Structure formats: C-alpha cells, structure tokens
Amino acid sequence: MSTTVSTTMSTSSSQIHPSSDVQTSAIGQGTRVWQYVVILSQAQIGADCNICSHCLIENDVIVGDRVTIKSGVQLWDGLRIADDVFIGPNVTFSNDRFPRSKQYPESFPQTVVKQGASIGANATILPGISIGQSAMIGAGSVVTKDVPDFALVVGNPARVVRFLNEA
Template sequence: MSFIHPLADVSSTHLGEGTKVWQFVVILKGAIIGRNCNICAHTFIEDDVIIGNNVTLKSGVYVWSGTRIEDDVFLGPNATLTNDMMPRSKQYPDRLFGITLKKGASIGANATLLPGVTIGEYAMVGELC
C-alpha cells in the first residue's frame, strides 16, 4: 500500500505499491510513479513524467513534462531539471525536451540539468570538494 500525506495534492492514479508521498507534494494527473519510491516534501511532478521503482526525490525537486527517470535513481535536495531550451515569459515552445535519468544515477543537491540531457547508468552528478 502507498502512503500519501494528507497535505499532499496527488491527482495521478498511477502510484506504485509502497511509494511514500510527503507533505506539500503536487503530482499531476498523467504522472506515472513506480513502486517503493520516496517523494519528499515540496516536490512537484508534472503530467508527462514517468518515474521507475525505488526512486528517491528529495525536497525541492521539480520534475517537468517529458522527463523519464529509471529505477534506483536518487535526486538530491533542490536538484533542478529543465525542459525548455529557450524559456521566455508568456512564450510557449512548440516542443519540450525532457531529461532522461538512467538506472542507478545519482544527482547531487542543487545540480542543474539542461533540457534533452541523458545521464547514464550509475552516473554521479555533483561536485567533490
């Protein structure tokens, strides 16, 4: 059974078994989310998004239309995904360019991924200090 916090707004009916959705999360109707995921507070998931099994989205992650996230992926706090090559106010693109995160990839806190990028299996995106 999935857990949805009472302060979350989940319109999608495609939530896998064992997935946890915490407070102040918004998931739009067409999103598909796999089993045993952890969707932390203040996360937004748009409608044309597919998320695999065992995925963790930490707080402040926004997942825009066209994004595909495979199994076992980790997105750190405030990781930023984009899908518009030339964003402008009140000008809407003819095409959005989703991001693909392959199996086991880890995206560190505050990383920004540009439209159309594919991150390979078990890749690590972040900064070592």
C-alpha cells in the same frame, strides 16, 4: 530517445500525506509521498519510491521503481527517470532551451536519467540531457551535455573527473 521505465500502477498500499495534492492514480505500491507535494494527473510514479516534501511532478513525467526524490525538486514535462535513481535536495531540472513568458515550445525536449544514477544536491540539469547508468553528478554541478554511463561529473560546466566501478 526513449528509455524503458517499469512502473506498477496501483495506489492500494502507497502512503500519501494528507497535505499533498496527488491527482494521479498511477502510483506504485509502497511509494511514500510526503507533505506539500503536487503530482499532476498524467504523471506515472513507480513502486517503492520516496517523494519528499515540497516537490512538484508535472504531467509528462515517468518515474521508475525505488526512486528517491529529496525535498525541493520539480520534475517538469519531458522527464524520464529510470529505476533506482537518487535525486538530491533542490536539484533543478529545466525543460525549455529558450524560455520566454507565455511562449511555450510545441514539445519539450526529453531528459533521461538512467538506472542507478545519483544527482547531488543543488545540481542543475539542462533540457534534453541524458544521464548515464550509475553515473554520479556532484553537488552544485551544472550539467550542460550528456553524461556517460558510470561517469562522475562535477563543476560548472560539469566535466567527467573519473569513471566509477561497474560493480
């Protein structure tokens, strides 16, 4: 599955804290990168994003425009984040279904977070999951399967408790 993510490739007006290690030049205008962030060389970051301290973004990651990534989040290879997404503090994404030390899959499953979705603090998102447009993941939830558009999911495993208004 692929998703369209718009990104503006410019670093002319982005703000990058000097203690961060930003290896990519694909950062949109108005994006702010705070202390102790590492962004690898092939990552693509959109415009007007806010990437808070102590985050890591790997190479095969695309982040759309106006995305907020709070402190303590790691974005691993295979992650696609659309525009206007909120990722709360210490959200955990994983990208390997059967992790073993020094054994890597041929490719990583693609995890997609669609436009306007919000993920609460300390939620865990398993690999290959799709989080629907404007969906909301409750704090501490463990997402083990796809989340529909406009769904509010909570718990372990996360379950739909209701649907949010589309407006």
